Amino acid sequence: MADLAGAPRPSSSVKLVLLGEAAVGKSSLVLRFVNNDFQENKEPTIGAAFLTQKCNLPTRTIKFEIWDTAGQERFASLAPMYYRNAQAALVVYDLTKPTSLVKAKHWVAELQRQASPGIVIALVGNKLDLTNDSGDGEGTDANDSGDARKVSTEEAKTYAEEESLLFFETSAKTGYNVTEVFTAIANAIPETSLKTARGAGASAAAASRAEEQRVNLNGPRDPNAKEGCAC
Amino acid sequence: MAPQENNVTDIDPPPPPLPPRRKQSGEVSLASLQVAPAQSRPTTALSSIDIATLSFPDGSRGTFPTTAMRAVSSPVPSASGCATPNQAGLSSASDELTDSMSVMSFAQTLRPPGDLASLVAGEMNRKSRAWNLLRSQSTTVQPFECFDAGAPDDLAGFEYEFDNIPDATAEGANDEQRLSLWKSKMKHYMILSSAGKPIYSRHGDLSLVNSYMGIIQTIISFYEGASNPLLGFTAGNARFVIATEGPLYFVAISRLGESDAQLRGQLEALYMQILSTLTLPTLKNIFVHRPSTDLRKPLEGTESLLSSLADSFSKGSPSALLGALECLKLRKSQRNSINNTFLKMRCDKLLYGLIVAGGKLVSVIRPRKHSLHPSDLQLIFNMLFESGGIRAGGGENWVPLCLPAFNNRGYLYMYVSFFAGNPDSTSAASPAQKERSSSDSLEEQDEVAVVLISPDKESFYDLKEMRDKLAHQLGKNGSLAIVKAAANEGRPRIGAIAPDAQISHFLYKSRANVQFCMSSLEPAFSGLEKMVVRRRLMSLYHQLHASMHIKHSHLKVLHCINEGAASLAWITPVFEFYCIASPNVSREVMTQGANKIIQWAKREEERLFIIGGGVF
Numbered sequence A: 001m002a003d004l005a006g007a008p009r010p011s012s013s014v015k016l017v018l019l020g021e022a023a024v025g026k027s028s029l030v031l032r033f034v035n036n037d038f039q040e041n042k043e044p045t046i047g048a049a050f051l052t053q054k055c056n057l058p059t060r061t062i063k064f065e066i067w068d069t070a071g072q073e074r075f076a077s078l079a080p081m082y083y084r085n086a087q088a089a090l091v092v093y094d095l096t097k098p099t100s101l102v103k104a105k106h107w108v109a110e111l112q113r114q115a116s117p118g119i120v121i122a123l124v125g126n127k128l129d130l131t132n133d134s135g136d137g138e139g140t141d142a143n144d145s146g147d148a149r150k151v152s153t154e155e156a157k158t159y160a161e162e163e164s165l166l167f168f169e170t171s172a173k174t175g176y177n178v179t180e181v182f183t184a185i186a187n188a189i190p191e192t193s194l195k196t197a198r199g200a201g202a203s204a205a206a207a208s209r210a211e212e213q214r215v216n217l218n219g220p221r222d223p224n225a226k227e228g229c230a231c
Numbered sequence B: 001m002a003p004q005e006n007n008v009t010d011i012d013p014p015p016p017p018l019p020p021r022r023k024q025s026g027e028v029s030l031a032s033l034q035v036a037p038a039q040s041r042p043t044t045a046l047s048s049i050d051i052a053t054l055s056f057p058d059g060s061r062g063t064f065p066t067t068a069m070r071a072v073s074s075p076v077p078s079a080s081g082c083a084t085p086n087q088a089g090l091s092s093a094s095d096e097l098t099d100s101m102s103v104m105s106f107a108q109t110l111r112p113p114g115d116l117a118s119l120v121a122g123e124m125n126r127k128s129r130a131w132n133l134l135r136s137q138s139t140t141v142q143p144f145e146c147f148d149a150g151a152p153d154d155l156a157g158f159e160y161e162f163d164n165i166p167d168a169t170a171e172g173a174n175d176e177q178r179l180s181l182w183k184s185k186m187k188h189y190m191i192l193s194s195a196g197k198p199i200y201s202r203h204g205d206l207s208l209v210n211s212y213m214g215i216i217q218t219i220i221s222f223y224e225g226a227s228n229p230l231l232g233f234t235a236g237n238a239r240f241v242i243a244t245e246g247p248l249y250f251v252a253i254s255r256l257g258e259s260d261a262q263l264r265g266q267l268e269a270l271y272m273q274i275l276s277t278l279t280l281p282t283l284k285n286i287f288v289h290r291p292s293t294d295l296r297k298p299l300e301g302t303e304s305l306l307s308s309l310a311d312s313f314s315k316g317s318p319s320a321l322l323g324a325l326e327c328l329k330l331r332k333s334q335r336n337s338i339n340n341t342f343l344k345m346r347c348d349k350l351l352y353g354l355i356v357a358g359g360k361l362v363s364v365i366r367p368r369k370h371s372l373h374p375s376d377l378q379l380i381f382n383m384l385f386e387s388g389g390i391r392a393g394g395g396e397n398w399v400p401l402c403l404p405a406f407n408n409r410g411y412l413y414m415y416v417s418f419f420a421g422n423p424d425s426t427s428a429a430s431p432a433q434k435e436r437s438s439s440d441s442l443e444e445q446d447e448v449a450v451v452l453i454s455p456d457k458e459s460f461y462d463l464k465e466m467r468d469k470l471a472h473q474l475g476k477n478g479s480l481a482i483v484k485a486a487a488n489e490g491r492p493r494i495g496a497i498a499p500d501a502q503i504s505h506f507l508y509k510s511r512a513n514v515q516f517c518m519s520s521l522e523p524a525f526s527g528l529e530k531m532v533v534r535r536r537l538m539s540l541y542h543q544l545h546a547s548m549h550i551k552h553s554h555l556k557v558l559h560c561i562n563e564g565a566a567s568l569a570w571i572t573p574v575f576e577f578y579c580i581a582s583p584n585v586s587r588e589v590m591t592q593g594a595n596k597i598i599q600w601a602k603r604e605e606e607r608l609f610i611i612g613g614g615v616f
C-alpha cells in the first residue's frame, strides 16, 4: 500500500499514542477513526496495538501511526516506549466514570514531564451517548433513567484549558466528534515538527485515489476508506 | 519461597514440541504390544465382547446402561486425596464404565498380530448371515443419531452453556433466576486466593458466586491441615476437581464427564495463563506482602483470555485433550521453502518465529538450544484465535507476555500481525463474527498470522521490519497463496483418505512430534447448531482418552460401543489414534478403516507434521 502514499500534497508521519484507564473506549475511538466501526462488547486490548490511518488536510496529508495501549496497571512501565518521540497523545476518560478522569490527569502530568516537549495532547471525554446531551441526539439511553454523566463538561474543559490541552467530548458509539479529534490534532501539530515522509511526485491515478480517501468531516465515511491504512 | 517454587517445577514439563524425530522402522505394527505386561481385568473385558454384538440396526441397544456413566466423570483412582462422599455411587458408575466397553484388547501374547484388524477381529467377531444382512442396512445411522430420536440426553441445554448470565442491573433479572441460570451451566471454573478472595468465575459475576466461593474455600481449607489435601469430590452428578498452585485455588466443576486428570490439565492451563500475565515472582510477591490482595486488578484484561481457554475446554479441544498441536498440511518442499525464507529474513532480536494459519502451525523457527513448549503455544494460540482481543484490533500488536514453560520469571515481547484473510472483506479480521458462543471458530479461520517473539521490549520496529520483508518475500515466491489455499481447504476428509472407511471422525497424534491431525468436522460436527453433537464427539474422545490413560492400565486397544456411537482407540509408542463411527459399524469394518487412516498418516507424516522446523 506504500504506492498510495505518494499524494501530491506533502505527506508526513505523526506518531500518536492513546492513553487512559482500561475500558474508557480508546480502542473504540481508534476503530471508529480507522474502520468507521463500533463493537458493543469489545474485548480488552492485549498489550498494545499499532495502527496507521491517513488524515488529509487541505495542505498536507498526515499519516497517523497510532499506538493504542491497553492501559493496564502492570504495563505502566512500558508506557514510555509508546509515548517516546510521540508528536501527539490522546488522553481518554469515560465521562460516566470520575476515577477515569483522575487517571487521565496522571497521564497528562506524566506526558508533560517525560514526553517530547512539543507534544500535542488532546483530552477526550468518551461515551457521550450515555448522557442527555449526546451531541447529535442519538444517545441511546437518553430517554432511559436519564443521565449517566458523572464528569461535567465544565470541570474537564477548565482543566484542559489550564494545561493547554485540546478538549473534546466524543462518542465512539455514534461517531460523534471522533474524526474531529484527529483532525484537530493534525492541524495542531506545528509545521516545523513534521518530517516530510515521502516527496511529492506520484502519478495522477494515485492522486485521485488519495482524493477519495479524504477524511469527510461531516459524517461517517465509506467503510472502504480503510484503503489508506498501511496495516 | 522454596515450597511454592516446587509446586511449579513439580508439574511435569510438557515435552518440547519439535524434538528430533524418533526413528521407527517398518510398517505400522502391533508387534510392540507383545512385551506389554498383562492387564489386570482381562476377564471382564473379554466377556463383554459378546454383549456388544447385541445391537440392532436402528441403533437401539438395551444391554448396557450408559447414560449414568457420562453424567459424572469417572474418577481415576489416584494415589491419594480423593475425598469422596458417596463411594458407593462412584463405584457403580465405574462399573458401568467397564460394562459399556464392548472390547478391551490388551496385550496379545499368543499371536503376534499383523495389524489392528487382526488384533481385535477374530472368531468371536464372526456373525451369522442374517446378522450381516441386517447389519448391511444399518450403516446409514450417524453417530449420536439416537439422541435426535429422543434417547435420554445428558447434554440437554448445552447449546445455552455459553450464554451470558445477565448482571444484577439488567431489567427483569432477579437473583433467583440468575442463580438458576448459573446452576444450569454444565461446567464451571473458579479461581480464588487461598485467603478466600474470589478472582475469577467463568459464569456469573462475582457478587452472584461469592458465597459459593466461600463454601469452596471452607471445604478446601478444612482438608488443608491434613497431609492429605482435597483433590476432588462428587456431588450429585457434578465432579469437583481442585488444584492448589501456590497462593491460588483452582476449581473445576463439571457435568461433562471428563476425568480428574483431564480437568486437572484444564486448571493447569488456566494457571499458566495467570503466570503468563503476571510471571511467577510477581504472583508470589503480591501474596507474600498482602495475602488478602484482590488479584483481579493486577490481572486486569486477563479475564477474557481465561474465559476463551475455559470455553475451548468446555466445547472440547482436541489440542488440549491430546496435549499436542495441529499443523497445517503442506508439501514438504513448500514447508521447507517457507522455513528457509523465514530464516533468511530473521533479525537479530528474534527468539522464536511462528507462522500460523487458522489456528494451525505453518512454520516455526527457533534457536537450536530452545524449543517451544506446547503449553506455551496453547496460550499464544488461545490469545490469537480464540479470544478476540488481538484480531479485533485490526492492526499489529505488541504484547508483553510470560511463556511460563519457557521461563516463568520474566516477560518476552510478542509481535503479532494478521495478513488480511480475505482480500474482499472490508474489515480485515471481521471480529464481529467472533461470538463467544460460536462453536466452529476452529474450522472457519483461514487468517494467517506472523508471530515474532523477542526478549527485547524495544524491538517492535525491528520485528515489524522483519515481518514486512517476510510478508513481501512470501507473497513474491507464492508461499502465502499456498498457505492460504491450504488453510481454506480445511482439514482432510475421511472420504478422501479412505473412501470406504465407515468412520465418521478421527484424531491421530504423533507422539514423537507432539502434534496431531484430525479429520474435518464438517458437515456433521461443525456449525453453531452442531455444537451439542460436537460436544458429544469430544466427550466420547475424552472418555476414550481417559480409559487409555488410566495409570498402570497399559491398555493398548479399546473398542467401545454405546447407543450413540462406536469408538476405537489404539496407542502405540509412535501414535495415539482415536476414531468414532456409527454404532452399527462392526468392529471388523471399523478396524479396517482405522488401519487405512493410520497408513495414510504414516505416508503423509512429513506433510501433516512439522518435523524439526527451522533452527538457527
Ligand SMILES: Nc1nc2c(ncn2[C@@H]2O[C@H](COP(=O)(O)OP(=O)(O)O)[C@@H](O)[C@H]2O)c(=O)[nH]1
Binding pocket: A020, A021, A022, A023, A024, A025, A026, A027, A028, A029, A039, A040, A041, A042, A043, A044, A045, A070, A071, A126, A127, A128, A129, A130, A170, A171, A172, A173, A174
Ligand atoms: N456507550 C458507549 N460505549 C462505548 C463507547 N466507547 C467504547 N464503549 C464501550 O466500552 C467498552 C470498552 O471499550 P474499549 O474501546 O475496549 O476501551 P479501551 O480499554 O479504553 O480500549 C466496550 O464495551 C465498548 O463497546 C462509547 O462511546 N459509548
Ligand SMILES: [Mg+2]
Binding pocket: A023, A026, A027, A028, A044, A045, A068, A069, A070
Ligand atoms: Mg483497548
